[in-house]
Amino acid sequence: MTTTARGVDARGVNSPGRAAVGARTLRTDRWWLPPTATTIGLLIFLVYGGVRAFQQQYFFADERYLTPFYSPCVSLGCASEPGSAHFGMFIPDHPLIPYAALSLPFLLLFRLTCYYYRKAYYRSFVLAPAACAVPEPHATYTGETRFPLIMQNVHRYFFYVAVVISVINTYDAIVAFRHPTDGFVVGVGNLVLLGNVALLWCYTASCHSCRHVMGGRLTHFSKHPVRYWLWTKISALNARHQFFAWITLATLILTDLYVMLVARGTITDLRLIG
Template sequence: MTSTATRPRGARARAAIAAKTLRTDRWWLAPLITVIGLGAWVTYATVRVFMHKWYWVDEYHYLTPFYSPCVTDRCVPEASHFGQFLPGWWIIPDAAMTLPFLLLFRLTCYYYRKAYYRSFWLSPPACAVPDGHKTYSGETRFPLLGQNLHRYAFYAAAIISLINTWDAILAFHSPKGFGFGLGNIVLLVNVIMLWAYTLSCHSCRHIIGGKLKHFSKHPVRYRAWTGISWLNVRHMQLAWITLGTLALTDFYVMALAAGWFSDLRFIN
């Protein structure tokens, strides 16, 4: 706001209003939906991670991504690609080797920052709506200073996507030999969406096309950068889609492992 001392001659002072915003539309709806959506997903994921059961379908070698890879001594051996080197205490997730990095990747994601800053922290909740905090320091102080770790969390997320891809491939080879069912489709769709979300990351786009002065001298990287840029535009949608595919995949594997229904098989 321009002060009286520096206001241009003839300019009017800003009107003093009691309302926090003059917006009359439902600007609060988007933050509310985000709170409900993210809150529901986090609740479901937390419950599932600490259930310590119904994560492996031995008949078809289906493994939920919430438990991949299983590294505690209570895990099913077939689901433990990297051994069982952690104690089976209740407080330790069975996928303790991957979940912290996935959480860090999502928390520091540029889109998710916008989502939970606006919805949970009201900072700000919408355009032309005042911030819910009196002071603003950006991401220059702890704990938000840790958002700079996103570029490193991307590498971990890419490795975890490779692990999930390996899980989806192994699921085609059950004890009965090669097989193909609805569960395989669910696992494959989830992996494809995870790769699309991971590769659409802003850090990935910078890695592919950053520090180049002339794209014409790097045609391969330019083509890759163009593809990543196409995905990057859809980063927000992919962020939500992958939350859905992760929950759906986990629920499907859990339902099969619990015996709620049988897998629809096409081959074997």
């Protein structure tokens, strides 16, 4: 290691003879477009999701479609839509308490601490850094070793909760095939719910924590052929984690929007069977 007289590490940008560049950045391309697009995309989801979570209406359609923003519906206010509370109602009905208060905080924290979303909002909202070869405006950076960023390490625990909630969303999609009076039916809404659940599972399964659960602690893959096979499949999904992170934001909005429009009577759910 090369050090100066004061004992400071003199490698990299501090090494002797390093060119003194005073420009903000030497990049001439539109490097600001990706972080700007990320900021807009995340803001759209946060605003839409926040409004819908506290709207407390138009969340249950055709007596069987429950939007994922209200699943599981455990508030006493869910009584306004009979059949929407699949797991009982035990949370007080209050304008400031979401009907899905049991799941939304954990899902938000699961995504907030997600490895891809960290990159997304670090580069867009925090500008740490905004892009490669673009200096960040912060004077110091300690990484995720101090509070509050050290809390990112709890992501693995939110993953387990996300798996449980994905199971609940799957249950919602399955029971939606049965209408209280018409019996087994298949509508466009069923396909929307199933498509959303399938992509949510892809996002959850492609999580880095899921990959670690499958084979992160194994010393000899040859002694655990089943877990090795699962690890290889999860690794393939993990390579597309960024894609699933974005596509599920879109499908969550579209699924909720479809349920809301049907619940309001703006559109009619097309019956394919039944």
